Amino acid sequence: MTNPPIDLPAHTGSRTTRLLGAAVLVGVVTMVLLGFFVAPEDDLMADSVRMIFVHVPSAILTYVALSVTAVGSVMWLWKRSVWWDIVAHSSAEIGVIFCGLTLITGSIWGRPTWNTYWEWGDVRLVTTLILFVLMVGYLAVRSMDGDESAVATRASVVGIIAAVNIPIINRSVEWWAERTLHQQSSITDGKLEDWTLFTMFLGIVVWGVFYTWAMTHRFRIAWLERELRDGDLDEAIAARRAEAATSGGAS
Amino acid sequence: MSDTVADDSLAPHEPRPARTRRRKAVPALIALVMVGAVVGLVWNLASGSLFFYNADEAVERRDELGDERFTLQGLPIGCSIVEGFQDDLPIVAFSIMHGGVSADIVHFGDPAELFEPDVPVVLDGAWVQSDPDVDGFDGLADDGWYFASDRMRVKHDNDYINDDGYEDRLAESAEQAVVAEACA
Numbered sequence: 475m476t477n478p479p480i481d482l483p484a485h486t487g488s489r490t491t492r493l494l495g496a497a498v499l500v501g502v503v504t505m506v507l508l509g510f511f512v513a514p515e516d517d518l519m520a521d522s523v524r525m526i527f528v529h530v531p532s533a534i535l536t537y538v539a540l541s542v543t544a545v546g547s548v549m550w551l552w553k554r555s556v557w558w559d560i561v562a563h564s565s566a567e568i569g570v571i572f573c574g575l576t577l578i579t580g581s582i583w584g585r586p587t588w589n590t591y592w593e594w595g596d597v598r599l600v601t602t603l604i605l606f607v608l609m610v611g612y613l614a615v616r617s618m619d620g621d622e623s624a625v626a627t628r629a630s631v632v633g634i635i636a637a638v639n640i641p642i643i644n645r646s647v648e649w650w651a652e653r654t655l656h657q658q659s660s661i662t663d664g665k666l667e668d669w670t671l672f673t674m675f676l677g678i679v680v681w682g683v684f685y686t687w688a689m690t691h692r693f694r695i696a697w698l699e700r701e702l703r704d705g706d707l708d709e710a711i712a713a714r715r716a717e718a719a720t721s722g723g724a725s
Numbered sequence: 726m727s728d729t730v731a732d733d734s735l736a737p738h739e740p741r742p743a744r745t746r747r748r749k750a751v752p753a754l755i756a757l758v759m760v761g762a763v764v765g766l767v768w769n770l771a772s773g774s775l776f777f778y779n780a781d782e783a784v785e786r787r788d789e790l791g792d793e794r795f796t797l798q799g800l801p802i803g804c805s806i807v808e809g810f811q812d813d814l815p816i817v818a819f820s821i822m823h824g825g826v827s828a829d830i831v832h833f834g835d836p837a838e839l840f841e842p843d844v845p846v847v848l849d850g851a852w853v854q855s856d857p858d859v860d861g862f863d864g865l866a867d868d869g870w871y872f873a874s875d876r877m878r879v880k881h882d883n884d885y886i887n888d889d890g891y892e893d894r895l896a897e898s899a900e901q902a903v904v905a906e907a908c909a
Binding site (some may be wrong): 587618 | 762847882
């Protein structure tokens with residue numbers, strides 16, 4: 475009468491993800507301690523400079539996450555690889571969080587330093603906002619009804635268009651060096667040193683580990699969701715029916 | 726819960742009434758937002774090169790700009806800064822410099838928190854053909870014009886290495902020789 479239930483894991487964790495999660499927690503605590511108590515304040519900006527430890531890593535991980543989405547999108551369009559499609563989708567979800575964090579921390583940092591939360595005329599700021607809108611658009615396309623393959627194709631096109639914006643955002647402060655409120659890159663210009671430099675790099679590493687941890691979980695969830703949708707749904711319903719029958723309906 | 730009930734809950738629902746209009750509207754709305762974002766990107770990149778005029782450009786285009794509002798950027802010169810009040814409104818008068826050209830500024834309102842000599846400022850306002858009427862202000866430009874500003878942002882640099890105070894930064898400034906001569 476019933477097919478055997480599909481073998482769903484109780485959770486998406488593993489020994490590796492638990493280690494990654496623990497590393498993130500330790501890393502965040504270390505960042506807070508270094509950021510607030512060890513790294514010096516800036517001559518000009520005083521304590522507000524500490525925002526760099528969150529803002530810059532968030533921006534870099536936005537680039538990484540969306541680049542992965544773009545690669546996954548290309549692979550979907552080229553090879554019709556479901557694995558890459560799930561990678562693209564998962565990375566976009568995490569990337570939109572990093573992009574939002576970049577905008578929020580930048581805005582908070584801008585108030586005491588630039589004397590404004592936002593500047594519509596600044597290329598770096600506006601192109602980053604547009605990237606955020608495109609990433610949200612990507613997720614909106616993903617959530618649309620319709621044939622799964624067609625949705626993935628449409629989303630892939632959006633993911634690739636959004637990724638074109640990354641080099642523009644990154645280079646904008648150099649291309650419009652004389653026309654932008656946003657400062658140039660401190661990393662490539664060697665304008666950071668000692669604990670400030672170390673703490674910022676630690677931030678990039680910690681955010682990178684967090685991205686890996688979140689990607690692993692999100693990928694596994696998305697993969698299991700697809701497994702359920704693609705052919706195992708009947709078994710799941712049958713299993714639920716059997717479970718309801720054996721427990722006397724107390725579900 | 727009985728088996729029958731379980732069967733009922735899992736029975737296929739009646740097909741919902743068609744929501745064609747909504748189904749068409751959502752993708753159209755998403756597409757509209759995406760197209761808007763791309764248009765915004767192109768527009769922003771095209772206009773990005775005109776976000777502000779540097780002091781030398783604004784002085785050169787003074788006739789063309791007239792009393793039009795625009796954004797101006799330059800390096801405040803330490804020896805020129807004078808703070809005061811005009812009708813209970815705080816004002817700060819100073820001269821800025823860029824490309825070896827100076828312009829006199831009167832900013833109405835509180836200056837930005839990080840306003841200080843040799844840290845560039847970005848100002849919104851317009852040219853006024855008159856000498857600035859601020860007690861004690863001796864503008865470096867002194868050309869019968871001043872820029873009346875009502876919004877100030879600070880354009881700090883990307884240098885987070887400490888121990889480079891005003892004197893050090895001034896010494897590194899491209900305007901160093903002109904500033905030294907003007908303030909002498």
